[in-house]
Amino acid sequence: MARVGYLRLLRQRPILVLWSSAALSVLGDRLYGLAIMWVVYEATGSAAWMGIAAVVESLPYILIGAFGRGLIARFASFGRLGWLDAGRAVIACGVPLLWTPGRGGLVVLLALVLALGTLGVLFDPNLGSLVPDLVEPGQVRQVTGLLDLTNRLAVIAGPGCVGLILMAVSEVQLFALDGVTFAVSAAAMWWLRAHTRRAAAGHPAVPDTVAPAAGPAAPVAAGPVLRRHPDVALAIGLHGVGFFVAAVSAVGLPALLAVRLGQGATGYGLALSAVGAGALAGNLLVGNLRLGRWLTVYCCAWSVTGLALIAYSAAPTLPAVLAAGFVSGLATPAAAVTLRTRLAGFAAPQRLRLLTVDQTVIRTAGTVGMLTLPMAVDAAPATTFAGAGLLLLTAAGIAGAAGRRVVPASVAEPVASRS
Template identity: 25%
Template sequence: MHGAEPAEKSAGAEKAAGPEQEAPPRAGWRRLLMDTRPLRSSGFRHLWSSTTVTAVGSQLTAVAVPKQVYDVTGSSAWVGYSSLAGLVPLVIFALWGGAVADSMDRRKLLLVTNAGIAATSLFFWIQAAAGARSVPLLMVLLAAQQACFGINAPTRSASVARLVPASELPAANALISTVSATGMVFGPLLAGALIPLIGLPELYLIDALALCAALVAVWRLPPLPPLVAAGQGAGAPRRAGLREVAAGFRYIAAHQVLLLSFLADIVAMVLGMPRALFPQLAATAYGSWGEGFALGLLFAAIPLGVVAGGLLSGTFSRVRRHGLMVIGAVIAWGAAVAGSGLSGSLWWAVAFLALAGVADMVSMVFRGAILQSVATDEMRGRMQGVFTVVVAGGPRLADLLHGTAGSVLGARTAVTGGGMLVVVAMAALALAMPALRRYRAA
């Protein structure tokens, strides 16, 4: 069978009012560049602009919190504990928040959670400006912020399929992923430059002001109430409890394409994300370049590749074989990671990691499109909640796995082995369960 069930194929067609007339196809080299068709929809344009405004600002807080924790404690262990304090509420509230997003107007939920994230950034600024040196306070604020983000992220992603035609979902995901990756590249650089100039508290304030500006864009979204499902009355209430969260997992188990899209990301991230080994590589394999210089390049390489893939997303955003694109992208990711481990030169390692970033962008685009089009609207929030947990949890498990392997086998061996395991595992998964490789977009 090619693709999903007929009812599933039509799910991605639900959307808010917006321009649907096809623009004439771009000719020549312009077809290689980012596909901007989704921006013709005013609703998506507002959603995307709110993401753009906060992409860099959120990274300022992401740098400021561990910096403040380290300044107070002088301990990297406490920095790790603070990360865990943010991960636990993120996982819990992403799963529950997906159910909430399926039960109420998503625009209202975005407004509430964006306001919550802005409020926590404001409290971060207040405590830093007041000279507070309380790590428990920082961890409580971080937990509250990540809880709000855990609800916001699946709500935002689930809204995309209501704002653009199904055929433009890959392009829409590429646009959002590109600005997010750009923030990951330039946000930390900007934070590093601003801390000596304006101080740590002002980083929190800039993020809070950016989030307030993003609220204006979210306010301009059209209403996104739950669609009426078959067999339900127009006023039928929806719940968001444990039963509904469990129903989301049963839905994934019943739809093999969805299950495989999650497994593909787990294979790529858990087996192949090498970031925990970057400090060891910078100190040992590439120390002749200067440890700090090598470490910065290694950390920047994958996000730069993601940005490059987004800028050239016109090369793949119109492909209908979404399943094959995911499989190919994950295998390419693993091969590129293995190549970086085999590289004796820092520049070759960075080049391979950048290629891995391009493959990661392709995988993100089509996994997101599969989730948004296969799942019905009443399930999209819960699917995106699980997606958020996988995306947040996978790299952290990889840090544990690769850090342990690197201390035993050596950093380059661990990186190479992880990449090769991705290639083998993804190829085996694709051969054993053909639903993903057969899937075509409607």
């Protein structure tokens, strides 16, 4: 069912352009992530500096997301997003030209990473806010699932693609290839700007669900919106907990496989593939299905992820690890698509602000997790996995129980229209 729905969406040229550029951008993100980690490690020989690079890239997401709502709102149009990606293309392509071995080159590299992160925090929530207006309201869940599919495909195909590319270029040259993906994305944004203007000119009475406004949206405060919709506040908080504990599996799975099961790189690769396969299957299931109350589905998805972390800690064999990874992957799209679909129901200014808050929360929580949890993983991998799973399971249970009380009050107040 999801596959058919996705194909129907891709027959719409704006969605095809958007999805194609997003798929290429996801590959670019894989190139960028690998390049920054390897270049920094080769320059310093220090895992600590790799962590510093990750923190530097996240700082703009945390600071601008928390204090720059007016700045973010200034870029709420496809045309301005095109200029942001053009800037990222120039910066990324400039890294191989400006990079030199040694601490001086490292400082320049971190400055460029900071600049890319700054442009990224302005781009990401605005694109997420504009996408729902490209389709009819009944297709929002499908288009959200379709864009989520690019991430799921990247988990499976990304490592292989990067490996093939590295056979022809060096790690630092991956930045230039990432720059090319930004340039393609910029062209796609400008095409979408022209398309929406033509749609607005040809159908002046059509609401902005079909022809979104080209100008920037007025910034709004998140507090009043979240107080009126506590179900969304609960979901964003749970999202933060999920990203905090994600550091355990991100850095701890190799250690867990080595310590408990004596597995090496092959076992780790199989475990990642199992997660990717589960996420792909989960996306194809959730893209078009309405499974009940959105917050209940959301909390259940995170509960499954918590149970999978606990299962990791107790898995006696590699097949058991693969099964836990597959189940964890199944739950990931259910959480992501469900929350994005809920936020798409708000008017554009509120939607943008809530997406920004969500992005700030998960970036902050993920950064804190990466700075603290690896030490616990080093000391006791299995115990840390079990503790992280229990924490996530508890948070999901609390959010679900609280949601059953607050959702009726939230739903009683109608969601703001998009007009």
